[in-house]
Amino acid sequence: MISIKKVTDLAHYMVSMVINAGDLAVDATAGNGHDTAFLAEKAGPSGHVYAFDIQEQSLKATADKLKEKALEQRVTLIHAGHEEIARHVVNPVKIVMYNLGYLPGGSRRVKTESKTTLNSFEQALTLLEPGGIITLVLYPGHPEGLLEKKELLRVCTKLPPSGYTVVHTVLANQGNEPPELIVVQKILFKSG
Numbered sequence: 001m002i003s004i005k006k007v008t009d010l011a012h013y014m015v016s017m018v019i020n021a022g023d024l025a026v027d028a029t030a031g032n033g034h035d036t037a038f039l040a041e042k043a044g045p046s047g048h049v050y051a052f053d054i055q056e057q058s059l060k061a062t063a064d065k066l067k068e069k070a071l072e073q074r075v076t077l078i079h080a081g082h083e084e085i086a087r088h089v090v091n092p093v094k095i096v097m098y099n100l101g102y103l104p105g106g107s108r109r110v111k112t113e114s115k116t117t118l119n120s121f122e123q124a125l126t127l128l129e130p131g132g133i134i135t136l137v138l139y140p141g142h143p144e145g146l147l148e149k150k151e152l153l154r155v156c157t158k159l160p161p162s163g164y165t166v167v168h169t170v171l172a173n174q175g176n177e178p179p180e181l182i183v184v185q186k187i188l189f190k191s192g
């Protein structure tokens, strides 16, 4: 049984339903490394994770977490914005995780921005394998987070249902503008 207290728990649950050992995955916002380590565990020794962040502090925290769990061989840490995702990742990936906003415990001035998030998301849609998912944890409680939510929903609601399934979840009893989750799956067409 899993306990769902936060939308990040739900994101992990959705990812664990889809990811298999040997898969390629991207953590588009490495932060303190929780999602990167989770992906590296799930992808196993034959899989690989590409983790992006614009802050050295975040990449250091992620590297420390991976070392602690002996997972560093499974991850490439990339000091770049996720809007450069397609320059660094060329093969199709099963999972792309975004946990938007700012680094918990870090400067609130350094945060994801709607323009670059959207640019990255559009590249991620192209990189995604059929059957793969993109998870986006949104924080509409601050102005840029609200803009990111609106922009992402504008794009997601226009994705053709013949190609993608889009799930949008709100933890409805968690106060004003609680965190939200969008999950996009590229539809897998089975032959026969």
Ligand SMILES: C[S@@+](CC[C@H](N)C(=O)[O-])C[C@H]1O[C@@H](n2cnc3c(N)ncnc32)[C@H](O)[C@@H]1O
Binding pocket: 028, 029, 030, 031, 032, 033, 034, 035, 036, 052, 053, 054, 055, 058, 080, 081, 082, 083, 099, 100, 101, 102, 103, 104, 110, 111, 112, 113, 116
């Ligand atoms: C909420 S934190 C991520 C939490 C992380 N996933 C974890 O498991 O600990 C958001 C991170 O996004 C990073 N960030 C902001 N803009 C970015 C961008 N354009 N590309 C990649 N990372 C970015 C911030 O530096 C911050 O570390």
